[in-house]
Amino acid sequence: MLMNTPKSLPVKVCKIESDARNTAVWVKHIQNDFEIIWILEGTGLHTINGEQYSLSQNAVYVALPGDYHELLINPGAQGYIVRFDTSRPDQVDSDYHTINESWLYYYFSKTPVLRLDAGKHDKMKNLIMLMEQESAAYSSLHSEINSKCLQLFQLYLRQHIELLSNPSCTYKMNSLLKQYFWLVEKDFKTQKNVEYYARELNVSANYLNHMIKRASGYPASYHIRQRLFQEARKKAQYAGFSMKEIAYYLNFTDISHFSKFFKSMCGISFSEYKREELKRAV
Structure with a gap:
């Protein structure tokens, strides 16, 4: 059973309460919001862009906007799903928006799983419970309270990430790096050159290039290409999208250019990739 908050809220908290007999399944779909899945008890299976991850206790799983997403919750599982929409900056402050579009996207686009330290477990659970209660109360300040609670929850996630990382790693991004990754997420479909982001x-x-490479190990152009390929791959996983349609969606004026780009990133041609995806879907 999944208990939802009102759809109009920028932050939505859903409580997972799977009964002891039935398996809950969320069918494959393209994710619209950021979604954080936290299993407190029980097990399940999380499929992101064709990759499967076993759900286990005290781990956070994330689906990003545009991800090809499927979730299976085994009988008896309990936990929470937190969804938030960064396309509504009128309801969240700029720091909240920047965090979502930079470090959160950057880390979880590489690996959609984060194991939690038991020491932060209770504090993070209390934040989710507070968001759930505030959403149900639907007070005049519910959006602001939930946004602040979500920021704290995200900061705890970021703290976990930084503890796992080298101190010089990207996750300790300064203001420039945050803005860069935010711009890439916003403009990657139309702006593919580093010069544009540098001007902005x-x-x-x-x-x-120097700052991005020092932080991540890769130049700025690498992250633009990776974001383009990730989006192209997601679209390719749907049988209804042709190479021409995806190239147009990503603003490639020359289909042959897109074809070469896809093969250089994937190692196989677009048509071969589509055939493999269709086989896997059967």
């Missing part, structure tokens, strides 16, 4: 950030392309 009032720095030189060389300086931006």
Whole structure:
């Protein structure tokens, strides 16, 4: 059983309460919001873009906007799903929006799983319970309270990430890096050159490349290409999308250019990838 908060809220909390007999299944779909899945008890299976991850206790699983997503919750499982929509900046503050579009996207696009430290378990659970209660109360300040609670929850996640990372790693991004990843997420379909992002950030392309490479190990152009490929791959997983349609969606003016781009990123041609996906879906 899944208990939902009102749809109009920018932050939605759903309580997972699977009974002892039935398996709950969320059918495959393209994710619209950021979704955080936290299993407190029990097990299940999380499929993201064709990759399967076994759900276990004290781990957070994330589906990002645009992910091809399926969730299976085994009987007796309990936990929470938190969804939030970063396309509504009028209802959340700018720091909240920046966090979502930078470190959260960057980390979880690489691996959609994060094991939690038991020491933070109770604090994080209390934040989710508070968001759930505030949503049910639907007070005049519910959006602001829930947004602040979500920021704290995200900061605890970020703390876990930084403890797992080298101190010089990307997850300790300064203001420039946060803005860069936010811009890439916003404009990657129309702006594919590093020079555009450098101009928007009032720095030189060389300086931006240097800062991004020092933080992540890869130049700025790498992250643009990876984001483009990730989006192309998601669209390709649907039988109804042709190469021409995906190329148009990603603003490639030349289909042959898109075809070469896809093969260079994937190692196989677009048609071969589609055939493999169709076999896997059967």
